[in-house]
Amino acid sequence: RYYLLLFVSxxxxxxxxxxxxxxxxxLTLATTIVLCCINYFFDTVNTFLYLAAYTTPTDYREGITQTMLIGGILFLLGSTIETSSEWQRRTFKASRYNEGKPFTGGLFRYARHINYTGFTMYRLSATLLTGGWIAAMGVATCHMVDFLARAIPVLDRYCQMKYGTQWKNYKAQTRAVLIP
Structure with a gap:
């Protein structure tokens, strides 16, 4: 329980x-509402999965299990990838010398949307702890489908319009979209 509380905090x-x-x-009001609803949905699912697991008689083992250890590693790795990639981009964009340029360095040199990969990893880790491997893969699939079908195409169109040839060159140089 405390492990999960730490993740949520x-x-x-x-x-x-x-x-x-x-x-x-x-952040617009509409975006804020959508983000809140998405987080509410996944957090509610995790809560119900945890309650179902906690109240079901099983061979429950005290201490840190292999699944908890893997979940913790995925959480730390995913959180680090997402936050550090966003931090790197923010630092780049803060310099007036980089005005009008896309950020293509740091972790973004390995995949164009590496921050989404980190986000997916850290979100699936909480579900891994509450609902196990099948539920975690379901969450990962939901996020990947959303990113690949909706978020990334919208962002690619925006970046193509904003950065033009620079974005085209970056896409040619960094072929990986989510996973390096």
Whole structure:
């Protein structure tokens, strides 16, 4: 239980840090509502999965299990990838010398949307702890489908319009979209 509480607490801090510091565009009311609904949905699913597992008689083992260890590693790795990639981009964009340029360095040199990969890893880790491997893969699939079918195409169109040839060259140089 405390392991999961730690994950949720760190996630809440990450969300606030992202919205107040890393995000460089204002959050609209519509975007805020959508983000809240998505987080509410996945957090509610995790809560019900945890309650189902906790109240079901099983061979429950005390201490840290292999699944908890893997979940913890995925959480730390995913959180680090997402937050550090966003931090790197923010630092790049803060310099007036980089005005009008896409950020192609740091972790983004390995995959164009590496921050989404980190996000997916840290979100599936909480579900891994509450609902096991099948539920975690379901969450990962939901996020990957959303990113590949909706978020990334919208962002690619925006970046193509904003950066033109620079974005085209970056896409040619960094062929990986999510996973390096």
């Amino acid at each position: 760190i996630s809440a801090f990450k969300h606030v840090f992202w919205a107040w510091y890393l995000l460089q565009a204002p």
